[in-house]
Amino acid sequence: MIDREEVLHIARLARLRLGEEEIEPMARELSAVIEHVAKIGELDLRDTAPTSHVVEVAGRLRADEPHQCLPREVVLAQAPAVSGEGFLVPSPQA
Amino acid sequence: MSAEELVSLGAQAAAQALASGQIAAHELYEIYRSRAAADDLNCFTWVAEQTPAPPAASPLGGVPLAVKDLFCTEGVPSQSGSRILEGYLPPYTATAVERLLGAGACLLAKTNQDEFAMGSSNENSAFGPVLNPWDRSRVPGGSSGGSAAAVAAGLTPWALGTDTGGSIRQPAALCGIVGFKPTYGAVSRYGMIAFASSLDQAGPLTRDVTDAALMLRHLIGYDECDATSLDFPGEIALPTAERLDGVRLGVPEELTGEGIEAGVLAAFHATLALAEQLGATVEPISLPHAAHALSAYYVIAPAECSSNLARFDGVRYGMRTEAAGDLTEMYTRTRHDGFGAEVKRRIMLGTYALSSGYYDAYYGRAQCVRTKIVEDFRNVFADVDFVVTPTAPSVAFPLGSKTADPLAMYLNDFCTVPMSLAGIPAISIPCGLALPPEDRNVTEAASGGGLPVGFQIAGPAFSENRILETAFALEQAIGFDGGTVRA
Numbered sequence: 001m002i003d004r005e006e007v008l009h010i011a012r013l014a015r016l017r018l019g020e021e022e023i024e025p026m027a028r029e030l031s032a033v034i035e036h037v038a039k040i041g042e043l044d045l046r047d048t049a050p051t052s053h054v055v056e057v058a059g060r061l062r063a064d065e066p067h068q069c070l071p072r073e074v075v076l077a078q079a080p081a082v083s084g085e086g087f088l089v090p091s092p093q094a
Numbered sequence: 095m096s097a098e099e100l101v102s103l104g105a106q107a108a109a110q111a112l113a114s115g116q117i118a119a120h121e122l123y124e125i126y127r128s129r130a131a132a133d134d135l136n137c138f139t140w141v142a143e144q145t146p147a148p149p150a151a152s153p154l155g156g157v158p159l160a161v162k163d164l165f166c167t168e169g170v171p172s173q174s175g176s177r178i179l180e181g182y183l184p185p186y187t188a189t190a191v192e193r194l195l196g197a198g199a200c201l202l203a204k205t206n207q208d209e210f211a212m213g214s215s216n217e218n219s220a221f222g223p224v225l226n227p228w229d230r231s232r233v234p235g236g237s238s239g240g241s242a243a244a245v246a247a248g249l250t251p252w253a254l255g256t257d258t259g260g261s262i263r264q265p266a267a268l269c270g271i272v273g274f275k276p277t278y279g280a281v282s283r284y285g286m287i288a289f290a291s292s293l294d295q296a297g298p299l300t301r302d303v304t305d306a307a308l309m310l311r312h313l314i315g316y317d318e319c320d321a322t323s324l325d326f327p328g329e330i331a332l333p334t335a336e337r338l339d340g341v342r343l344g345v346p347e348e349l350t351g352e353g354i355e356a357g358v359l360a361a362f363h364a365t366l367a368l369a370e371q372l373g374a375t376v377e378p379i380s381l382p383h384a385a386h387a388l389s390a391y392y393v394i395a396p397a398e399c400s401s402n403l404a405r406f407d408g409v410r411y412g413m414r415t416e417a418a419g420d421l422t423e424m425y426t427r428t429r430h431d432g433f434g435a436e437v438k439r440r441i442m443l444g445t446y447a448l449s450s451g452y453y454d455a456y457y458g459r460a461q462c463v464r465t466k467i468v469e470d471f472r473n474v475f476a477d478v479d480f481v482v483t484p485t486a487p488s489v490a491f492p493l494g495s496k497t498a499d500p501l502a503m504y505l506n507d508f509c510t511v512p513m514s515l516a517g518i519p520a521i522s523i524p525c526g527l528a529l530p531p532e533d534r535n536v537t538e539a540a541s542g543g544g545l546p547v548g549f550q551i552a553g554p555a556f557s558e559n560r561i562l563e564t565a566f567a568l569e570q571a572i573g574f575d576g577g578t579v580r581a
Contacts, residue, residue, distance in 0.1 A: 002446075007442070010442050010445050010446050010449065011442065013445050013449060014400060014429075014441050014442060014445040015404070015407070015422065015425045015426050015429060016426060016429045016430065016433070016438060016441060016442070017426035017427055017429065017430035018430065018438070019430065022435075022438070026438070026439065026442060029439060029500050030439070030442060030443060030446065032500070032501050033392060033439075033443060033500060033501055033504070034443070034446070034456075036389060036392075036501055037389040037390075037392050037393050037456065037460075038389075038455075038456075039386065039389050040386050040389045040390060040393075040456075040459050040460060040463050041455065041459065043383075043386060043459075043462075043463065043466070045459060045462040045463070045466070048462040048465050048466060049462070049465055050458060050461030050462050050464070050465060051461055051462075051464040051465040051468055052292065052461055053292050053322065054278050054292070054468065054515075054516060054517030055278055055279045055322050055324060055517065059321070060318075060321065062318065070185050070186070074185045075185060075410075077185075078182060078183065078184075078185070078410065078411040078412075079409065079410055079411065080408055080409070080411075080412070080413065080414035081414065087409050087410060089409055089421055089424065090419065090420055090421045090423070090424050091420060091421065092420055092421045092422070093420060094418075094419055094420035094421070094423075
């Protein structure tokens with residue numbers, strides 16, 4: 001059902017590199033799961049509204065006031081690479 | 095008190111003994127710390143190295159607490175069972191943990207889990223599998239497997255876990271302890287490393303129902319840091335019920351028949367008979383869409399996971415794979431090296447279900463099935479007080495027996511996911527022992543009596559106190575003894 005090309009396409013969308021040895025098992029396993037979950041296609045759901053959340057929360061708002069957040073150096077201490085006051089990443093167009 | 099006597103105290107009994115000065119907090123903590131440090135079940139990803147300062151007078155004044163790895167704990171490794179968060183020391187503590195520590199609990203250890211809480215056997219952890227203390231060749235369940243095994247083995251008085259599709263209830267069942275998933279929104283999710291945000295909920299794993307009530311009492315409450323957090327109506331009381339007169343239990347045919355091991359069903363029906371002796375009525379009910387709950391769950395949860403786990407990109411925390419090339423190359427290589435096989439599978443599944451051309455057929459439909467499940471429960475709760483089922487379709491299964499077949503693993507969750515999709519509270523209590531199917535020809539005596547079976551009680555939103563009372567009355571009548579695996 002899901003072939004190699006589709007696996008590679010989804011992996012690109014998910015920003016996930018798959019090793020050559022991961023591609024065939026992924027196609028097989030995804031196909032099996034999708035075949036199972038596709039059974040929900042049998043239900044008549046024409047008049048049913050979707051539920052994205054079971055809790056009805058009417059967006060609680062807080063006062064728009066400045067407050068203390070985590071210190072910059074505390075946050076940067078967890079980053080794999082930093083430069084000055086920011087996160088360091090490779091160039092998008094290397 | 096001897097070490098054995100101290101370890102035999104549950105959390106509530108320990109809190110009382112501490113408050114009365116009968117035992118000292120540092121003495122209790124040191125005994126658990128040495129037991130946890132000597133653990134050979136692989137329950138923990140971190141164990142405290144020092145005994146903390148004795149707490150001021152407080153409700154939980156000094157009761158040690160183990161916490162699932164995915165809860166952020168300031169300055170303490172919090173890696174959600176994943177390589178991609180290697181070495182992560184959060185700069186803040188999750189609200190649920192903060193509340194328990196604020197009530198006087200002392201952080202003892204972080205517990206092993208399936209990576210990002212994705213799994214039903216704890217075999218997906220980057221730190222290796224946890225062993226079931228009832229039989230070390232078997233899984234403890236998952237994803238809160240370390241929490242469940244640690245409580246069962248007496249390595250902690252109690253533990254905090256999370257449940258997305260059964261991750262508190264199923265390991266509690268397989269390890270012979272109590273696990274409670276509260277109403278969605280009752281406990282803050284702030285600082286829980288997210289898996290599926292519309293389903294994730296924190297809750298207790300404990301030796302008995304009283305301890306579950308005690309922990310829940312200190313967990314619930316509105317938190318402005320979690321937009322889905324709710325005010326819980328009232329307080330959680332410690333249960334005292336002895337009888338179940340007038341309590342109506344509904345048994346859904348869809349979750350109590352095909353696919354459930356004979357031994358599990360026998361223990362379930364014996365518990366129903368006991369409930370009737372206590373005065374409850376037992377009625378057959380129908381949850382017509384329950385058969386589709388697992389399918390809906392395995393669309394919705396991976397979809398939310400694929401979105402939540404986009405944050406792990408090697409930029410702000412955790413590991414990075416340095417590679418020649420551009421930013422995208424760094425992202426994709428980091429995610430390749432950092433995520434395990436099951437997490438990759440769920441990210442792929444979720445990305446597929448949300449992708450252009452498939453969204454309506456999968457994610458859109460799954461959300462409509464979720465509506466049907468919510469309606470099914472609403473309908474049955476007009477006629478019965480609780481829905482009861484076996485918690486898991488099997489007893490603990492052998493390590494490695496389901497890892498090659500993701501779908502077979504997912505089927506472990508079919509009794510627990512309907513409640514998760516509906517956001518309703520559900521508890522699992524141990525209700526007896528059953529022989530695994532491969533041992534059917536072995537006599538009960540030869541196998542040591544069998545492995546634990548869980549009995550699930552689910553009620554409407556915010557029915558926590560009524561569930562606890564019912565579970566407590568049953569617990570007293572069942573008289574399950576989990577003491578042997580603590581020794």
